[in-house]
Amino acid sequence: MSIDKQASVGHDSQLKKKEKPMDIDTVLLETEEKMTKSIEYLQREYRGVRTGRANTALLEYVKVEYYGSNVDLREIAGISVPEPTQLLIKPFDPGSKAEIIKAIERSGLGLNPQSEGSQIRIMLPPPSSERRKQLAMQVRKMAEDCRVTIRNERRDANKSLEALENDPKSKISEDQVTSAKEYIDEVTKKTTTKIDDLTNKKVSEVEEI
Structure with a gap:
């Protein structure tokens, strides 16, 4: 065997030794982490849904083209709420102002950014009744997408548990598998309840006049 092949085999052996064997605790931990991340993602999505009140979170994750890369607006500008119905954006780099305005205009948020010297001001008139209905539907669609993700994570966890049960080496x-599945069901139920609570709160904010 050549030195290169020996080195390759040795490297592969080291990788295998470093790999953590799958067990019930690992399945449960990874599933909980995935569900937590799904909730965090939904919360970020909700922060970007416009309500009748000015909120810096509305713009924080708007993608702006900056020196060839798409970056979050919050990374290249300060965002503040000078008045309840206004947002003020102060680019860290004045040369990025034009791209920031373009990004906000094409974000789908229905905002009209106005250039004021080195900063950008956005007035937030209350959404119309029809727009509120559309936003509420958007929020519910985000929630359903998250529920589907949670169900898929539950399904994958159960498959992993069944694979462990059928593996003679495990x-x-x-x-033990039955108990683990019951725990997964409990976590899934709590996560789904969290989605419902977040959604009801966001819909109320959107529909508030």
Whole structure:
């Protein structure tokens, strides 16, 4: 065997040794982490949905083309709320102002940014009744997408548990797998309840006059 092949085999062996074997605790931990991240993603999505009140979160994740890369607006500008119905943007680099305005205009938020010297001001008139209905539907669609993700994560976890049960090397009993599945169901239920609570709150904010 050549030196290169020996080195390759040795490297592969080291990688295998470093890999953490899959067990019930690992499945449960990874599933909880995935569901938590799904909730965090939904919260970020909701922050970007316009309501009748000015909120810096509305613009924080708007993507702006900056020196060939798409970056979050919050990374290249300060965003503040000088008045309840206004947002003020102060670019860290004055040369990025034009791209920031373009990004906001094409963001789909229905905003009209106005250039004022080195800064950008946005007035936030209350959304119309029809627009509020559209936003509420958008929020509910985001929630349903998140629920689908959670169901998929539950399904994947159960498949992993079943694979462990059927693996003679794992020495995991049927009772252990049943208990783990019950725990996954409990986490799924709590996560779904969290989605419902966040959604009801956001819909109320959107529909508030």
